[in-house]
Amino acid sequence: MLKKSGKRILRSPVTMIGIAVLTAHMAIAALAPWLTPYGSSELAGMPFEPPSREFWLGTDILGRDYLTRLLMGGRITISVALCGVFIAIVAGAFFGLAAAWHGGMIDEVIMRLVDTKVAIPSILLVGVLIPGFGQSVPVLILVIALVYVSGVIRTVRALALTIAPQGFVTAAVLRGESNLSIMCREFLPNVLDLLCVEFAIRMSSAILLVSSLSFLGLGISPPTPDWGLMVSEGVGYIHTDPWLVIYPSIALSTLVVALNLTTEGVANALGLDAARGMTKG
Amino acid sequence: MFAAIARRISLSFLILILVSLFVFLATEVLPGDALDVSLTDDDLAVLTPEQLAEMRAELGLDRPAAVRYLSWLSGALVGDFGNTIITRAPVADIIMGPLRNSILLALATTAVAIPVAHFIGILAAYWRDRAPDTIVSTSAIVGYSIPEFVSGNALILIFAIWLPIFPATIVLYTDGPILEMLAVSILPVATIVIGSIAYLSRLLRLGLVEALVSDYVERARLAGVSEWRVVFTHAVPASLVPTLNAAALYVAGLLSGIVVVEKVFAYPGLGLELINAVLKREVPVVQATVFLGAVGVLLMNLLADLSIIALDPRVRRSAGRG
Numbered sequence A: 001m002l003k004k005s006g007k008r009i010l011r012s013p014v015t016m017i018g019i020a021v022l023t024a025h026m027a028i029a030a031l032a033p034w035l036t037p038y039g040s041s042e043l044a045g046m047p048f049e050p051p052s053r054e055f056w057l058g059t060d061i062l063g064r065d066y067l068t069r070l071l072m073g074g075r076i077t078i079s080v081a082l083c084g085v086f087i088a089i090v091a092g093a094f095f096g097l098a099a100a101w102h103g104g105m106i107d108e109v110i111m112r113l114v115d116t117k118v119a120i121p122s123i124l125l126v127g128v129l130i131p132g133f134g135q136s137v138p139v140l141i142l143v144i145a146l147v148y149v150s151g152v153i154r155t156v157r158a159l160a161l162t163i164a165p166q167g168f169v170t171a172a173v174l175r176g177e178s179n180l181s182i183m184c185r186e187f188l189p190n191v192l193d194l195l196c197v198e199f200a201i202r203m204s205s206a207i208l209l210v211s212s213l214s215f216l217g218l219g220i221s222p223p224t225p226d227w228g229l230m231v232s233e234g235v236g237y238i239h240t241d242p243w244l245v246i247y248p249s250i251a252l253s254t255l256v257v258a259l260n261l262t263t264e265g266v267a268n269a270l271g272l273d274a275a276r277g278m279t280k281g
Numbered sequence B: 001m002f003a004a005i006a007r008r009i010s011l012s013f014l015i016l017i018l019v020s021l022f023v024f025l026a027t028e029v030l031p032g033d034a035l036d037v038s039l040t041d042d043d044l045a046v047l048t049p050e051q052l053a054e055m056r057a058e059l060g061l062d063r064p065a066a067v068r069y070l071s072w073l074s075g076a077l078v079g080d081f082g083n084t085i086i087t088r089a090p091v092a093d094i095i096m097g098p099l100r101n102s103i104l105l106a107l108a109t110t111a112v113a114i115p116v117a118h119f120i121g122i123l124a125a126y127w128r129d130r131a132p133d134t135i136v137s138t139s140a141i142v143g144y145s146i147p148e149f150v151s152g153n154a155l156i157l158i159f160a161i162w163l164p165i166f167p168a169t170i171v172l173y174t175d176g177p178i179l180e181m182l183a184v185s186i187l188p189v190a191t192i193v194i195g196s197i198a199y200l201s202r203l204l205r206l207g208l209v210e211a212l213v214s215d216y217v218e219r220a221r222l223a224g225v226s227e228w229r230v231v232f233t234h235a236v237p238a239s240l241v242p243t244l245n246a247a248a249l250y251v252a253g254l255l256s257g258i259v260v261v262e263k264v265f266a267y268p269g270l271g272l273e274l275i276n277a278v279l280k281r282e283v284p285v286v287q288a289t290v291f292l293g294a295v296g297v298l299l300m301n302l303l304a305d306l307s308i309i310a311l312d313p314r315v316r317r318s319a320g321r322g
Helices: A003-011 A012-033 A066-072 A074-102 A103-117 A122-133 A138-163 A165-174 A179-216 A227-237 A243-269 B002-028 B036-040 B041-046 B047-058 B065-077 B091-126 B131-145 B148-162 B178-184 B186-212 B215-221 B226-245 B247-265 B270-282 B283-311 B312-317
Strands: none
Touching: A003 B002, A012 A066, A012 A138, A012 A243, A066 A165, A066 A227, A066 A243, A066 B002, A074 A103, A074 A122, A074 A179, A103 A138, A103 B002, A103 B131, A103 B247, A103 B283, A122 A179, A122 B002, A122 B247, A122 B270, A122 B283, A138 A179, A138 B041, A138 B178, A165 A179, A179 A243, A179 B148, A227 B283, A243 B131, A243 B148, B002 B283, B036 B148, B036 B186, B047 B148, B065 B283, B091 B131, B091 B186, B091 B247, B131 B186, B148 B186, B148 B247, B186 B226, B186 B247, B215 B226, B226 B247, B226 B283, B247 B270, B247 B283, B270 B283
């Protein structure tokens, strides 16, 4: 099964391009602080310097080396998305399994809360939380978790409902196993594939959301180097220095495209459907 | 069937109440009330405790949370969202114009996106797993992987700066005439359309492909019906239900996209109003816009589900979905 899937991935050039670009992005994000001699907030030169041997991509509005900021610009977004989505996956798996297994009142309450969350578009959800909770990285992570947990609950619950009536679950119940043990030993192994695909899908969507929020001024705060933030800082100078907008845009887009192409390719090879779950949020 | 419809409508209403509770709790019952979050440290330094208490009483913030929630909800349900904290203007008056502009943007986008997405989705499903499908599916992934603020700025750069055809920002007033608004909104609409088409056409292709491998389609093929006819008379109607099922997610994504696009183009809509209100901590405006956004999603979702009840006899008989 795995061998066959691997072959199918290798045969798809689009997926291979996705994996290559994704790997490059991850390597850059991991190594960024050691790739250039400047600090990301260091005022290394004069503002708006053109590209030179000192500053390969020139400097930004404040005179910071743009290449340094560009290489660093994905780290915070990726980390926030990673933490937020991880919490969403764990919590979503728990509540999704609980809803499917217990049914009745617990199911009803969980699903109505999910419906409530789904009714509020993600950027609006963030907007309503910021005045009270403030704007910081921990809040942002919890917000991302809240945004994505509902989708995970729904998919996990739907799959768990098809697992529940199967023989091995009934056998476990008859053996007198506890609910927790049934969840961990009978359900979890069977939803793990799905959780991996969910993780990848939500991850790309979360990266888009975090950078959109930063662009709107509701996400990561300056002076952190962040692609969404860099676009919003550069947009005022788009007539004279369009590169300030173009570079971070390209960096962000290539990352998300690569991530989605990889997810699609791997999900296809595993025989899962990625399209249904993909949303812009 | 009427039982199913009644059940579905009451469910929407229940969720609307839960949304209102969430919006209220998220903004009001935290440490510090609406006044605290709106005032800056400078304001607090100047104001005496008596003045603060007076302002609090004037805004009704001295009442218990449950009373405030009920009075806010009863107002919100009839379109009265109270007054803003800083200028004391009625929130309803402030958001009326932007609301109209945002609805205009949403309608224009949907009017373009749905037919185009159907066209693309049908082509991809007809040539499934062959070159046209691969091209369409891959471009769709690229299309919705690019955030609106990137595609919007790219369109500005290309069609407003390098080739000065369209305006880069919307310079109209909030209550400009509808036709003038539409004329200058081509780039904002195009920006959201890119993502919407990518999402919808993928979804449609998936629904169509599933329908095309089903037994009754196979039967139609065996009866000698041509493939195009099979697509249009069997697969398209069958894919309608899964597509309608995704309506809530589509509308929610559309509204989030609209917020970003309004910021990119300085389009005077509800999204821009929301961002400014969040940054100014103008809580009543935030509550109103988020509540209205949720009303929009719930309404569209309700319409979609009612159409499903009307279309699908299985759902009709089972008296609504869980």
